[in-house]
Amino acid sequence: MTELTAKSCVPCSLGTPTLEEKEINEYIKNLSEAWEVIEYKRIERKFKFNDFKEALDFTVKVGELAELEGHHPDIMLSWGKVVVTLTTHKIGGLSENDFILAAKIDRL
């Protein structure tokens, strides 16, 4: 599989099939082990920080990356913690975009 971080997200069109379980099981191997697959519909990773400001700064970086990629996570920001959840809303499941963005978030 081509290195995910060498790819860019592409606009997802209605009707694009969601990834199947066996594809998801392959893609997830390319991410940090901290990512969890949830119901084969989304992936989620929790990040820990020393305080709210560090968590906020990370959240901003994730948001800026998402804007560059045109693909956006759901982000929960708390004191010392950020939970990033990725799914492709337009197709109601996971697409390669989610794994590309996750791989790039792993490098932040």
Ligand SMILES: C[C@H](O)[C@H](O)[C@H]1CNC2=NC(N)=NC(=O)C2=N1
């Ligand atoms: C028009 C715009 O490209 C689309 O709405 C994009 C924006 N970012 C997105 N992000 C995610 N996670 N899922 C989408 O379906 C999606 N669609």
